Amino acid sequence: MTTLSPLGGPEDLRAQAGGTQPAIRIRGLSRSFGPVRALEDVSFDVPAGELTALLGENGAGKSTLLKILAGLQPPSGGSVTLFGREVDAYDPHTMLTEHSIAIVPQELSLLPDRTVAENILAGVEPGNRLFPSKRTMIRRTLELLSELELQLDPNTVVRTLDMATQQLVVVARSIARGCRVLILDEPTAMLTPAEADRLFALMAKLKAGGTTLLYVSHRMPEVFALADQIEVLRDGRHVASWRRSETTPEQAVAAMVGRELGQFTSRAELHPAADRSGSTPALAVAELSGRRHSGISFEVRPGEILGVAGLPDSGRVELLHNIFGAEKGTGGTVALSGRVYENRSPIASVAAKLAFVPGERRAQGLLTTMSVGDNIGVLTVRALSRLGLVRRGAFDRSTSERARALRVKTATIDQPITNLSGGNQQKAMLARWLAIEPTVLVLDEPTRGVDVGAKAEIYEQLFALSEGGVAMLCSSSDLPELLTITDRIAVLSEGRLVGIVDTASATEESIMTLATGAVASAA
Numbered sequence: 001m002t003t004l005s006p007l008g009g010p011e012d013l014r015a016q017a018g019g020t021q022p023a024i025r026i027r028g029l030s031r032s033f034g035p036v037r038a039l040e041d042v043s044f045d046v047p048a049g050e051l052t053a054l055l056g057e058n059g060a061g062k063s064t065l066l067k068i069l070a071g072l073q074p075p076s077g078g079s080v081t082l083f084g085r086e087v088d089a090y091d092p093h094t095m096l097t098e099h100s101i102a103i104v105p106q107e108l109s110l111l112p113d114r115t116v117a118e119n120i121l122a123g124v125e126p127g128n129r130l131f132p133s134k135r136t137m138i139r140r141t142l143e144l145l146s147e148l149e150l151q152l153d154p155n156t157v158v159r160t161l162d163m164a165t166q167q168l169v170v171v172a173r174s175i176a177r178g179c180r181v182l183i184l185d186e187p188t189a190m191l192t193p194a195e196a197d198r199l200f201a202l203m204a205k206l207k208a209g210g211t212t213l214l215y216v217s218h219r220m221p222e223v224f225a226l227a228d229q230i231e232v233l234r235d236g237r238h239v240a241s242w243r244r245s246e247t248t249p250e251q252a253v254a255a256m257v258g259r260e261l262g263q264f265t266s267r268a269e270l271h272p273a274a275d276r277s278g279s280t281p282a283l284a285v286a287e288l289s290g291r292r293h294s295g296i297s298f299e300v301r302p303g304e305i306l307g308v309a310g311l312p313d314s315g316r317v318e319l320l321h322n323i324f325g326a327e328k329g330t331g332g333t334v335a336l337s338g339r340v341y342e343n344r345s346p347i348a349s350v351a352a353k354l355a356f357v358p359g360e361r362r363a364q365g366l367l368t369t370m371s372v373g374d375n376i377g378v379l380t381v382r383a384l385s386r387l388g389l390v391r392r393g394a395f396d397r398s399t400s401e402r403a404r405a406l407r408v409k410t411a412t413i414d415q416p417i418t419n420l421s422g423g424n425q426q427k428a429m430l431a432r433w434l435a436i437e438p439t440v441l442v443l444d445e446p447t448r449g450v451d452v453g454a455k456a457e458i459y460e461q462l463f464a465l466s467e468g469g470v471a472m473l474c475s476s477s478d479l480p481e482l483l484t485i486t487d488r489i490a491v492l493s494e495g496r497l498v499g500i501v502d503t504a505s506a507t508e509e510s511i512m513t514l515a516t517g518a519v520a521s522a523a
């Protein structure tokens with residue numbers, strides 16, 4: 001379970017950080033991309049020395065607003081005032097040097113072959129800038145790291161650090177450059193609970209020192225544990241503003257989606273323990289071994305959703321890649337509907353109606369130079385072609401229909417996919433794989449970066465697929481997600497299957513106990 005340290009006295013800190021003057025004053029801000037109005041007449045203040053959470057559905061305009069504040073793109077209209085000074089040049093350098101504001105982006109921008117110290121002090125090297133003394137650099141870095149209570153070796157080459165630690169280096173770098181307002185865009189999307197706790201501790205430390213934090217997250221428990229102030233965007237407009245103590249997660253979600261979301265019924269409540277033992281397994285994995293996993297056996301029957309839980313280094317992702325044929329295995333078999341699936345490869349999997357929605361959409365699937373429609377239809381283009389020519393009308397109708405079914409928010413399907421917000425790109429990836437009408441659907445982190453409303457819609461889609469007999473294998477680091485959508489959960493620890501539990505009787509704690517190797521139970 002994630003534990004969050006209580007963050008202290010915002011009123012005191014506000015006084016310390018300059019009375020009632022806000023750190024950021026946003027007035028009438030707008031930004032259009034052609035016909036798309038990403039932001040419309042947005043006005044609100046971000047109090048100094050506090051943590052403000054910015055909430056909104058996928059495509060609500062959060063990233064657009066953050067990018068403007070970080071100087072990565074200018075607004076089409078309106079103004080931003082930082083500590084009383086209106087911004088007149090929107091570029092990252094000016095924003096940092098003149099207005100002390102910086103962003104920790106989702107895709108980190110460090111120099112991978114340089115050390116922690118070189119990255120943290122890049123551009124602000126002490127002493128002779130051309131020939132900074134290495135010893136001075138190390139000393140300065142150590143001072144900063146100890147001030148931030150980060151246990152990091154300044155001599156470590158950044159490439160060798162995990163993503164979560166690299167993120168901490170980016171934060172430290174911003175502070176070294178004199179940043180007083182730090183923007184974090186979904187910083188915990190890729191972190192384990194323990195890694196997220198480390199980041200929260202650092203955020204608390206920064207706040208205690210008077211840094212203003214503006215933060216986007218789709219995770220309500222996190223927001224309600226951390227934020228002092230909550231601002232909500234919907235369809236590019238600012239729709240709500242509360243002190244955290246004045247609102248509830250339900251109220252915040254209702255403001256985001258524009259309606260009350262009913263309590264989501266979990267699968268265990270909907271379909272208590274359906275007996276599927278008579279049917280041939282749609283997917284049977286026997287003694288499967290490969291990179292970081294060995295001797296894994298389980299079966300998934302038509303209509304069943306089997307979860308896969310485990311720490312990030314448990315071999316979860318490699319197992320999915322091996323089943324799908326994206327990575328070579330070293331032994332064991334995979335069978336689909338009773339027939340052994342030899343020579344696995346992504347192309348053969350598409351033909352066998354085995355679909356795989358990857359977790360890292362940018363690196364593993366998004367065709368970044370192509371449109372939304374082409375991204376969705378890329379696997380079914382042959383079925384919609386005649387004599388090698390794409391039947392454009394039929395293709396566009398089919399991809400539009402699939403985009404609509406998953407509520408992918410896009411002006412038209414001809415937009416470049418990179419114009420879509422992160423969560424909508426994820427939905428487009430799911431739409432692509434549903435287009436092959438799979439009999440087995442393998443999913444890795446299916447709702448990473450997806451908002452709460454869309455999450456419920458994706459779950460409903462998965463339940464409908466299960467009703468239609470699709471077997472699903474769903475790996476996720478989000479344990480409440482696995483407890484909501486699966487029938488059973490396979491738990492991996494250090495590459496081994498340590499148990500398969502019935503979801504109805506499982507809890508987050510029981511799964512974590514298995515996943516951390518505290519207890520091993522028979523599969």
Ligand SMILES: Nc1ncnc2c1ncn2[C@@H]1O[C@H](COP(=O)(O)OP(=O)(O)OP(=O)(O)O)[C@@H](O)[C@H]1O
Pocket residue numbers: 033036037038056057058059060061062063064065409410418419420421422423424449451
């Ligand atoms: N470069 C661009 N060209 C065209 N449209 C864009 C561009 N960037 C963003 N948009 C559109 O602006 C709207 C707001 O997108 P934005 O990325 O700000 O949403 P978001 O709230 O951050 O969503 P998410 O939670 O999914 O990350 C979306 O409709 C998106 O498609």
